[in-house]
Amino acid sequence: MSRSRKKTPIISHTKADSDKPFKVQEHKRERRTVKHHLTKDQDYDSMVLPDKERFGNEWNAPKDGKSWTDRPKDKWMRK
Numbered sequence: 001m002s003r004s005r006k007k008t009p010i011i012s013h014t015k016a017d018s019d020k021p022f023k024v025q026e027h028k029r030e031r032r033t034v035k036h037h038l039t040k041d042q043d044y045d046s047m048v049l050p051d052k053e054r055f056g057n058e059w060n061a062p063k064d065g066k067s068w069t070d071r072p073k074d075k076w077m078r079k
Helices: 020-040
Strands: 010-012 066-068
Antiparallel strands (some): 010 066
16 A cells, blocks of 8 residues: 555544544443443433433543644655
8 A cells, every 4th residue: 555645635633543442431431321320210201311421522532633734744645
């Protein structure tokens, strides 16, 4: 893949390779919390589960997003 290049100049902000370990950890924490709530209460009609927004906060993720660049360097465009 020495000649392979990206077509769109979108660059990530940090050097983290992937968000996958962070996402796996946060989903595991969410499942554990929901399971705890389900086993704690037997009255399912009045049960309130935790908000999904408490888990997987994007601002705590290792990668901080991506952005377009006007003049990308050649090494940024390599695959």
